[in-house]
Amino acid sequence: MDYDPLPFPRTDLALSAMRHARDIEPPAIFNHSMRSYLYGRFLGEEQGRRPDVDYDDELLFLGCVLHDAGLGDQGDSEHPFDIDGADHAARFLTDQGIADERVEIVWDAIALHLHPDIALRKRPEIALVSAGSGFDLGPHGGHTLPTGYADRIHAVLPRLHAAAALYDTIVGQALAKPHKAPPFTMPGELLRQHTGQDWPTWRQLMTQPPSWGDYDGYQPRT
Template sequence: MTNLDLDATGLEFPRTEVALAALRLAEECESVPLFHHSLRTYFFGRLVGEQLGLRAGEDYDDQLLFLGCVLHETGLSPRGDGSQRFEVDGADLAAEFLARQGLPAAEVEVVWDAIALHTTDTIALRKRPEIALVSRGARFDITGGPVSLPAGHVERVHAALPRLDVASALHEAIVGQTSRNPDKAPPFTLPGELHRQHTGAAWPTWEQLTATSEWDGRTAASR
């Protein structure tokens, strides 16, 4: 199934054919730190959901949460490195893969949204639980809190999935992509901000962003 012996940890996760196929895909194409982060995102996201009163299988589809979590960083892999910001590249890769696995289109769309929006929590948290909990789980794994998880759970997850300096690994992966292709760093996005910090470039002003408008400073009505 995977080089990780998750069975020995007692950590539970969906074991459907599509879930195990997604797990293999993530392990094959991601670096080890990002793969561990992707799985921790699920284990933390599910527990954060429980703390918020959300129950797997009743309030949300646990398989969809797992798929969104385990595939949410595939855009930072060589296989997922396309021409768009990494969240969208990863969402596209996941959607194509899951469609080939036979997942219904409506469920594929949920996973696409969860991955594409996972760094934009101000939007993701307003969406359905499968989408919101991918964002919450990913953020919890990087920054911790503010939700407290049951005693011993964090330690058990970290014992099975060591952190391996994941913050640096994520930064290097994102900046590596944007350095090779600055088009993957749109202004005012997470990859764009990390690219700006790395290069020292300044954000364009509103005037600069609108200077090339075809309206040339005129309103549509006057034209």
């Protein structure tokens, strides 16, 4: 695929990460990851943040292109997919000889991308991964893209039913390994929607054995 019309970083590391993500992810998820960078960069520009001046553009790209690595077969391990993806990205970057402090930024960006309330308070490389990946699934927040911008992106990186593909992949992992989708998490909510199962209440969680007995003899305030 010719990505030349789009402003991706062309460092050796960026190209290696792009090829790795393309090899391990379904096309719909890979395209989503690539678009996440373009939208994250756009949202940064809306805030007056300039690539490689106000943030490290290569780190932003690495966080975006690898943020769903946990949804590929190689990245699918024993944790929720965001943590699996962060761990997989860290191993990949470490194997590439990247300094620990840079690896940690990418790990944080991926691990926090489902938590914008936290990510948006962090450094730009972390905040813009969360913002860009979210924007690609729903262009909310009052931002207006330049005329034809999305069309140019989708011409090179077609959507391929991205939101539906992500849902099916996350739920598929959770059905195979329910511990990857604990209650009150995003994967857990998608699994609950798919199966129709009820989540346990707070009291049920706190009183299932073994417990500390915090509800034994407890009288609620009136």
